[in-house]
Each structure stands twice: as C-alpha cells, then as structure tokens.
Amino acid sequence: MAAEELPSIDALGQFELTTSLGAFGRSVNFTQSNTMMLIASALVLGMLYFGMRPKAVVPGRLQALAEMGYEFIYNMCSDQIGHEGRRFFPFVFTLFFFVLMGNLLGLLPYSFTYTSHIVVTFALAAAVIVLTTVVALYLHGWKFFTYFFPAGAPKMLAPLIIPVEVISYLSRPVSLSxxxxxxxxxxxxxxxVFASFVVMLAAAGTLGVVGAIGPLALNVVLVGFELLVAALQAYVFAILTCIYLHDAVHLH
Amino acid sequence: MRGITSLASLAFTLTTSAAFAAEGKRGMPQLDVANPLITSQVVWMAIIFFALYLLLSRWGLPKVELVLKARAATIAGDLDAARAAKVLSDAARDEMMSATQKAHAAAQAQVTAAVDQAKAEAAAQAVTANARLDRQLAEAESRIAAARASAVDALREVATTATVDVVARLAGFAPDQAVINDAVGRALTARAA
Known part of the structure; x- marks a missing residue:
C-alpha cells in the first residue's frame, strides 16, 4: 500500500474560509462564516418575532423560549452588574445569542462554526473590553486607574501589584477569546479525527467495519458533549462579560 | 478549572495543528492572516453584529419586555382583585357571623322571656288557685265551725232538757235553770277538750 492511497486526516480543512453567496460574495469577500452569522441572527430575530407575535399571557412553546432567553440574560445582567446592568442588557443578549447560535449551528453537518475563528472571538472579546474600559472611564474618569492598585494594599508592593493588575486586565480579551x-x-x-477513523477503518474490510463502531459511537457521545460545550461556552462568554462590566461600573 | 480545560484544548489543537503542519500541510486556517477572507470576515461580522444589536435593542427585546410587563401587570391586577375579593368575603363572613350571633342571642332572650312569662303566669295562677282554695277551705271550715256550734247548741239544749227532765223525775223538783246550764256547760267543755 502506498502512503498516498490512504485517506488522510484533514482535521483543519473544515475551518477554511471560502466566499459565499455567489458572485456577490466573491466581489465583497463575504465568507460562508458570515452567511452563518446571518442565519444565526435571523434565527434569533425569528425566535423573537414568531415567539412574541401571539403576545399571550400564558405563553406557547416558542414564546416561552423567547421569554426564557430574555429573562435568563436579563437576570444575569441585573444579578451580576446590579441595577445599572439593564443598560447593557441588549449588548449581553446579542453577544450571548450570537455566540450560542454560532456554536450550535456549527454542530450541524455541512455548516460552519464561526466561533472557531480566533479573529471572530477576539473581535467579540475586544468589543467587550473596549466597552468595559469606555464605560469605566466614562463613569469614573481618572479614578478608573485606581482599579489597578487596590485600596489598602501596602505602598511598598505597588511596583509589583500594578504591573500584575495591568497584565491581568489586558489578558482578559485574550483569555476570553x-x-x-x-x-x-x-x-x-x-x-x-474520529469520523476519519470511521472512514479509514471501514475502508480496511469487514473487521474494519466492526472496528469502526468504536469511533462512531465516540462521535455520537461527542455530539452530546459538544452541545453542552456550545451552551456552556456561550454562557461563560456572557457571564464573564457581565463580571467585567460589573468591575467597570463598580471598580471592584 | 475552565482555564485549565481551555488551555488543554488549546494545547491539543496546537499540537494537532503542528502535527499536520509537519506533514507538509498548511497550519490552522484561522491563523493564516495573509488570507484576505480572514479580515473581511471580521468586517462583515462587525456589520452583522451591529445590525443584530440594533434590531434586538430597538425592535426585538422591547417586544418581549412589553409582553412581560403586560403579564406582570395582569398578575398584579388579578392579585389585587383577589385581595379585594378576599377583604369583601371576610367582611361578609364577619357580618354573617355577627348576624348569626345576634340572632342566636335574640332567640335565647325570647326563649328566656317566654319561659319567665310562663313561670310568672304559672305562679300567678298558682297564687289565685291557692287563694281560691284557701277561701273555700276557710268557708268550709267556717261552715264546719257553724255546724259544729249549732250542733253543740242543739246538744246543750238536749242535754239541758234531758238533765232537767232527769232531775225532775229523780228529785221531783224543777232544778234551778242556771245551775243546770252551768253544769251542762262544764260537762260539755270537759268532753270537747
């Protein structure tokens, strides 16, 4: 058997960007990732439009979903940030559902996970950090910089604490993204990788087909696990945004 | 903990990426900054995200807020109505209880009054009956006394006459009337006692 006849594992090809929407997409470099963003946005807006159309006092399923999403993020904002959190609620809501839809849509076959692109997640995290810094500067002015030196800390330790605090502040968008x-x-x-194993083993004959059940079963389990990760990471992104906004509003 | 898992997954990704890169393939497409699609992706994302933000904050979320507020108002209104109804029903119940108590007390008073009246009437009747019986008793006694007196008088007469006759027969002379009367009177009183 020659090496080139073996199906190779191309685990990273799925993240390759291509243009989408035909000639229009080619002319303005509109990628398939952006198409997924449009679909995600349409789903969120559709959920709110079709969910809230009945305006029922006793909600149906879709309305209950829309209201649960609303109240979940609303409570997160008001619990984490406090009373001022209501002003940031639309932003956190947009952020949470943008990330959640990106994660969940990415699990569908033939789709594309835009949250698997570091530039996308970093742009979102940068938006969060710019927003928190602007909010903090707007609310507290020059007092914002006392954030980097906690009150009551010994002055002797200032050369140590201030760089640590600055680095930890600046690493927030990095860790977030x-x-x-x-x-x-x-x-x-x-x-x-596991799907490639299935294909490669199945190509190897009857024994391989039996052996392919292992990675296939593992992939089935992984789908469930990834559903959890998709929701959890969107939640983590949103709640960390809330915590950073809390710091910006209250300075510790 | 989250940090550790994300770091581990990053390390895993990077090592797999490095492994494939060593195979002669390109590294992670996400890190291929020379690709113009990477930049355009972010620009389009900024536009889409901002549009989504505007649509949600101006149109989508206020719809939900409206419905939630309406529901909260409905629930609060219903609770208020229920509280008002409860106050009314409590008042009605209190009123009914007091009315029952009043009626009970009134009935009790009427019963007592009727019993008292009946007792009084019975007592009055007993008094009149007693009086009548006493009167009849007194009349009967007076009649008996009169009869007895007349009987005693008749007896005295008979005794006197008999004594006069007996004395006249035995002694042969008419006795002194006063002596006879006196002796008969003494004998009669001795018998009567």
Whole structure:
C-alpha cells in the first residue's frame, strides 16, 4: 500500500474560509462564516418575532423560549452588574445569542462554526473590553486607574501589584477569546479525527467495519458533549462579560 | 478549572495543528492572516453584529419586555382583585357571623322571656288557685265551725232538757235553770277538750 492511497486526516480543512453567496460574495469577500452569522441572527430575530407575535399571557412553546432567553440574560445582567446592568442588557443578549447560535449551528453537518475563528472571538472579546474600559472611564474618569492598585494594599508592593493588575486586565480579551475559540476548534477537530477513523477503518474490510463502531459511537457521545460545550461556552462568554462590566461600573 | 480545560484544548489543537503542519500541510486556517477572507470576515461580522444589536435593542427585546410587563401587570391586577375579593368575603363572613350571633342571642332572650312569662303566669295562677282554695277551705271550715256550734247548741239544749227532765223525775223538783246550764256547760267543755 502506498502512503498516498490512504485517506488522510484533514482535521483543519473544515475551518477554511471560502466566499459565499455567489458572485456577490466573491466581489465583497463575504465568507460562508458570515452567511452563518446571518442565519444565526435571523434565527434569533425569528425566535423573537414568531415567539412574541401571539403576545399571550400564558405563553406557547416558542414564546416561552423567547421569554426564557430574555429573562435568563436579563437576570444575569441585573444579578451580576446590579441595577445599572439593564443598560447593557441588549449588548449581553446579542453577544450571548450570537455566540450560542454560532456554536450550535456549527454542530450541524455541512455548516460552519464561526466561533472557531480566533479573529471572530477576539473581535467579540475586544468589543467587550473596549466597552468595559469606555464605560469605566466614562463613569469614573481618572479614578478608573485606581482599579489597578487596590485600596489598602501596602505602598511598598505597588511596583509589583500594578504591573500584575495591568497584565491581568489586558489578558482578559485574550483569555476570553481563546477560551471560546479553543473549545470550538478542539471539539470540531475531534469530530473530524474520529469520523476519519470511521472512514479509514471501514475502508480496511469487514473487521474494519466492526472496528469502526468504536469511533462512531465516540462521535455520537461527542455530539452530546459538544452541545453542552456550545451552551456552556456561550454562557461563560456572557457571564464573564457581565463580571467585567460589573468591575467597570463598580471598580471592584 | 475552565482555564485549565481551555488551555488543554488549546494545547491539543496546537499540537494537532503542528502535527499536520509537519506533514507538509498548511497550519490552522484561522491563523493564516495573509488570507484576505480572514479580515473581511471580521468586517462583515462587525456589520452583522451591529445590525443584530440594533434590531434586538430597538425592535426585538422591547417586544418581549412589553409582553412581560403586560403579564406582570395582569398578575398584579388579578392579585389585587383577589385581595379585594378576599377583604369583601371576610367582611361578609364577619357580618354573617355577627348576624348569626345576634340572632342566636335574640332567640335565647325570647326563649328566656317566654319561659319567665310562663313561670310568672304559672305562679300567678298558682297564687289565685291557692287563694281560691284557701277561701273555700276557710268557708268550709267556717261552715264546719257553724255546724259544729249549732250542733253543740242543739246538744246543750238536749242535754239541758234531758238533765232537767232527769232531775225532775229523780228529785221531783224543777232544778234551778242556771245551775243546770252551768253544769251542762262544764260537762260539755270537759268532753270537747
């Protein structure tokens, strides 16, 4: 058997960007990732439109879903940020559902996971960090910089504490974006690897077909696990945004 | 903990990426910054995200808020109505209880009054009956006394006459009337006692 005849594992090809929407997409570099973003946005807006259309006092299923999403994020904002959290509620809601829909849609076959792109997650995290910094500067002015030196800490330790605090502040967008990106990429790479195992083993004959049941079963389990990860990472992204906004509003 | 898992998954991704890169393939497409689609993706994302934000904050979320507020108002209104109804029913129940108590007390008073009246009437009747019986008794006694007196008088007469006759027969003379009367009177009183 020559090496080139073996089906190779192309675990990263799934993250390749291509243009979408035909000639229009080619002319303005509209990628399939952006198409998925449009679908995700349409799903969120559709959920609210069709869910809230009955305006029922006793909600139906879709209305209950829309209301649960609303109240979940609303409570998260008001619990984590406090009373001022209501102003950031639309932003956190958009962020949460944008990430959640990206994660969940990515699990469908032939779709694309836009949250598996570090530039996407980093852009979202950068938006969060810029927003929190702007909010903090707007609310507290120059007092914002006392955030980097907690009150009551010994002055002797200032040369140590201030750099640590600054680095920890600046690493927030990095950790926020890499956490989501890495979780999504790892999940999809594992799908691809195990699915490739299934194909490769099945190609190897009857014994291989039996052996392929193992990775196939593992992939089935992984789908469930990835559903959990998809929801959890969207939640983590949203709640960390809320915590950062809390720091911005209250300075510790 | 989350940090550790995300770091582990990142390490896994990077090692797999490195492994495939070593095989002569390109590294992670996400890190291929030379690809213009990477940049355009972010630009389009910014546009889509901002549009989604605007649509949600101006149109989508206020719809939900409206319905939730309406429901909260309905629930609060229903609770208020229920509280008001409860107050009314409590008042009605209290009123009914007091009315029952009043009626009970009134009935009790009427019963007592009727019993008292009956007792009084019975007592009055007993008094009149007693009086009548006493009167009849007194009349009967007076009649008996009169009869007895007349009987005693008749007896005295008979005794006197008999004594006069007996004395006249035995002694042969008419006895002194006063002596006879006196002796008969003494004998009669001795018998009567």
């Amino acid at each position: 890499i956490r989501l990106f890495a979780n999504m990429v790892a999940g999809h790479v594992m799908f691809e």
